[in-house]
Amino acid sequence: MEPNKVQPEGGLNVTLTIRLLMHGKEVGSIIGKKGETVKKMREESGARINISEGNCPERIVTITGPTDAIFKAFAMIAYKFEEDIINSMSNSPATSKPPVTLRLVVPASQCGSLIGKGGSKIKEMRESTGAQVQVAGDMLPNSTERAVTISGTPExxxxxxxxxxxxxxxxxxxxxxxxxRPKPASTPVIFSGGQAYTIQGQYAIPHPDQLTKLHQLAMQQTPFTPLGQTTPAFPGTLLPLHYLVCTSWLDASPPASTHELTIPNDLIGCIIGRQGTKINEIRQMSGAQIKIANAMEGLSERQITITGTPANISLAQYLINAR
Structure with a gap:
């Protein structure tokens, strides 16, 4: 296949990947019963359609193939969503049909070209197609991509x-x-007896993740054994929630301590985040107090002081390093 070969309909016959951001309900509609809908879309369009895994409220749908295959896949998705809107309207008194909406995920470095000088390109797209196009001002969390929302008729x-x-x-x-990468649906976590539990309905389910390991590590560093260690925390055990809530207060709190670390100036922005969003998130998740020293002239590093229990400090350190 010759790259950039112009087709009679004015399209470019090259292989391309487009990413879409969808809610769980939309993904369910695309997959269909026993995966029949997505199978049909793959076969009829000739495009590769992949759906990200995971228990997330949002999922990424990746469409790859020659441009004509991508357009066919998009057409099938847009018409499927329109069908869903029509079906949902038959049960409601609404008279005006809402538009079909798709959210593309586009690298931020390409968004300037989509908007054009003084918004000229995006205005031209709106006028020539009749679709509404919006480019998000902020990047999607922990990424360098932005959401581009398109709404209108499938055509x-x-x-x-x-x-x-x-x-x-x-x-x-x-x-x-x-x-x-969409985050998994967040579920509340309770610590009891050095074990983390996620809450599902009326039961607490042992949660063997990084938080548990850090919590256990912090417990080992304390000079005494917390009373809560008597909680039966066998892997796979389901504990009634009221039992766990009653026992979790027995986890004796170790005394607060302070830990200091230095971070290069060029990395401090990643940790602080836009208007302090990331550092506030780390403070909330870890439960530690975190102070960042002001930049000193001639120094290429900034000092961070973390105060809290060993468990709080371990978790704050882990989250800072992860950033």
């Missing part, structure tokens, strides 16, 4: 996607792209 959406594909091919992403 308008397909025309709009074609134009977006042309722009993306003409302006490839600059530098490395950190892809957006």
């Amino acid at each position: 308008a959406i397909i025309q709009c996607v074609k134009q977006i594909c042309v722009v993306m091919l003409e302006s490839p992403p600059k530098g490395a792209t950190i892809p957006y």
Whole structure:
């Protein structure tokens, strides 16, 4: 296949990957009963359609293939969503039909080209296709990608996607792209007897993750054995929630201590985050007090002081290193 060979319909016959962000309900609609809908879409469009795994409220749907295959897949998705809207309207008194909406995930370095100088490109796309196009101002969490929302009739959406594909091919992403990965559905975690439990309904289920290991490590560092260690915490054990809540207060709190670490100036922004969002998140998750010293002239590093229990400090350190 010759790259960038212009097709009679004005499309570019090259292989491309487009990522979509969908809610669980939308993903269910695309997959269909026993996976029949997505199988049909793959066969009829010729595009590869992959759906990210995991118990997440949001999922990433990746569509890869020659541009004509991608457009066919998009058309099938847009018409499926329209069908869902029509079906849901038959049960409601609403008279005006809401538009079909798709969310693309686009590297931030390409968003400038999509918007154009003074918003000229995005305005041209809206006017020529009749679709509404919005580029998110902020990047998606822990990534260098932005959400681009397209809404309108299926026909308008397909025309709009074609134009977006042309722009993306003409302006490839600059530098490395950190892809957006949706976070799993967050469930509350309770510590008891050195074991973390996630709450599901009326039961607490042992949660063998990094938090547990850090909590256990912190407990080993304390000069005494917490009373809560008597809690029966065998792997796979389901504990009634009221029992766990009653016993978790027995975990004696170790005395607070302080830990200091230094971070290079060029990395401090990653830890603080936009308007302090990341550092506040770390403070909340770890339960530790975290102070960042002001930048000193002539020094290439900043000092971070963490105060709290050994468990709080261990978790704060882990989260800072992960950033």
